[in-house]
Amino acid sequence: MISPDHKKFLLGNYASPVLEIVRGEGTRLWDSEEREFLDFTSGIAVTNIGHCHPQWTEKVSRQAQSLVHCSNLYSIPEQVRLAKRLTTAIGPGKMLFCNSGAEANEGLIKFARLASENPNFQGKHKILVADNGFHGRTMGALSATASQKYRQGFEPLLDGFEFAPLNDLDSFDRKLDDETVAVLVESIQGEGGIHEADDPFLQGLEKLCRERKALLMFDEVQSGIGRTGDFLGYQKAGVCPDAVALAKGLGGGFPIGAFWISEQWGEVFKPGSHGTTFGGSPMACAAAHAVLDVIENEGLVLAAKENGLVLRDGLTRLTGLFPDLLEEVRGRGLMLAVAMKKDPAELIGSLRENGLLVVGAGGNSIRFLPPLNVRVNEIEQALKITEDVLSSLQSKQSK
Template identity: 40%
Template sequence: MIPSVLPTYNRAPLHFVKGEGAWLTEADGRRFLDLGSGIAVNALGHAHPALVKALTDQAQNLWHVSNLYQIPQQQALADKLVEHTFADTVFFTNSGTEACELAVKMARKYFYDKGQPERVEIITFDGSFHGRSSAGIAAAGSEKMVKGFGPLLPGFVHLTFGDLDGVANAITEKTAAILIEPVQGEGGIRPVPDAELKALRQICDDHGLLLILDEVQCGVGRTGRLFAHEWAGITPDIMMVAKGIGGGFPLGAVLATEEAASGMTAGTHGSTYGGNPLGCAVGCAVMDHVADPAFLAEVNRKAALLRQRLEGLVAAHPEVFEEVRGSGLMLGLKCKASNLDVVKAGYDNLVITVPAADNVIRLLPPLTLTEDDIAEAFTRLDATARQVEAT
């Protein structure tokens, strides 16, 4: 008999009932160190006082009115994002998947309105993850994502990750955009080198293409800058955001330049819940913290401490771990042992990590992680590695 919750996840037998900072409490009372943050969602940790206050204050006044009317909290969050980024305009969604759908529509509508309706193809890269909608799985193109879900949405050209020559050779009169994650998350914590991001920006400029960045997982302070592309000194035309922007509340956004968004006029897109007062009130509180240069400086300081400890962990357990990869507090441990075995052993040692492709475990702790948390992370990961070695 099928369970009442559709069984599309192989869920761990854990039932968390409370969270505080980087810690989760299981129903049986055990306390777990959370190095996953709900897959990079809880940017400020669990139950951050500022987010709790923003949500409860707003909940006492207004939850939902729809986008048929002006929403002051939405305007406030859009203004903050425009102030701190390349963007001129923002559309709010409920998730990164919805953000992907709009980013694809926006790019294609741009060229349609410019009198070039044939320009519909978007170049993407293997190992990518852009959500599980029809556009998202077609963009990723991997067998794991698309098998059994055809016919696929056409208009995506899949290239090898890191193949700049392939990008130049793939551009035709039908090409509209390049879509890439500055740091692949699901793909195994694979950063795109700054020089390659610069080269992709230049290719787009040379050929009149739009550059779409997917910063759903790597954005909102995760790499030590407000958005990961800032390390390369470039700007996109369109950017997908979600996860950390809501700090745990379902919230996403598409940020764009005025030019890239020029085709998206009244009636071309919509959302019943996107940009609702609750989500945007929380998003404003997140931005007030994460956009602060002093906060980002602390993220970088703590990221350096954590990485140093992880390098020591790899050196101490060469049969379990191979290398540390990633940027800021978006780190991965490439495993020699099965990454799933490492994640499972972590549960026994009361530490949460997240599996990814390429036999990697992801460490995506709250950006508010403390030095004591970092020390405890090393202790628990070391015990995890010793357990894996013993089996």
């Protein structure tokens, strides 16, 4: 039962919840009535190593006993080591740590502004982003988000953002003009309904950016940290960006965001140009190290690819069995969605009643985002629940 205080004391910006979650372990969550759920949401692509992984819990608990916060007035060894580790995974460059995905994208927007002071980039100020993308709820990140459903009520937003359809290189070509300082895209649009930027599009975009002297920036907040079967989603296309935003899976549930800037631009941020009180705290960095340790030790990037194929095959089989309800499967690795032919709310609700948690996304789709270390028998269990629920929805529909 949800406490009446929920509605009384919390602002109404989220849909009314129907579950009260109190405990998690691996791919499982329990509510306050001790009901058990298979969690194929991972807290919206956050708990990539599962809930309360023992190594994560141990490292975070140990850090809580030595130092939690000291601010960026001082050098934080765990932060320096994390920056070194991430630049090794991304490419030569530098990091700045913050607290969320929206903040990481704010960092990219500020980077684009600072870069426009460079002689090659002078006079440029526009940022070109993809339609149907999602970059966060702060005013800058929201300005980079095209969908009216997020923008409504908050305009006027920041000037200087232009939009073009994902995978339509001609449109990006037409809009990327002398005033464009940067292009910002997700390698797989998450909130928009799991739409992949295809490799030729990303390679074409990189070429356009180099020719016209614009920055190539990726929002890897949802698609990063192994979720797609590559450490970062854009890496599959073999392109080299100028900036990358990270958050969600990086802390495994502890809030941390970060952005990476390529070596060429490593000096644009100067003392005073940006900052945050909490960003890159010893606690947040310890959590991120624990995530990266588990990903490395347990081979979870490869696991996401392999488990993703099992889940994808199963979901594809279901689209064949239920053609009146399901349209197609999209995505790769463990960033998958099934697009439905109708509003998915009823299916999401019935799956929940039957012990499987999934999360909706744009375009009538349902995201399946289990942790990267989900077991094959858990995938099979999730598919069985989905098949049974779809069968009963189908028979209800044909009555």
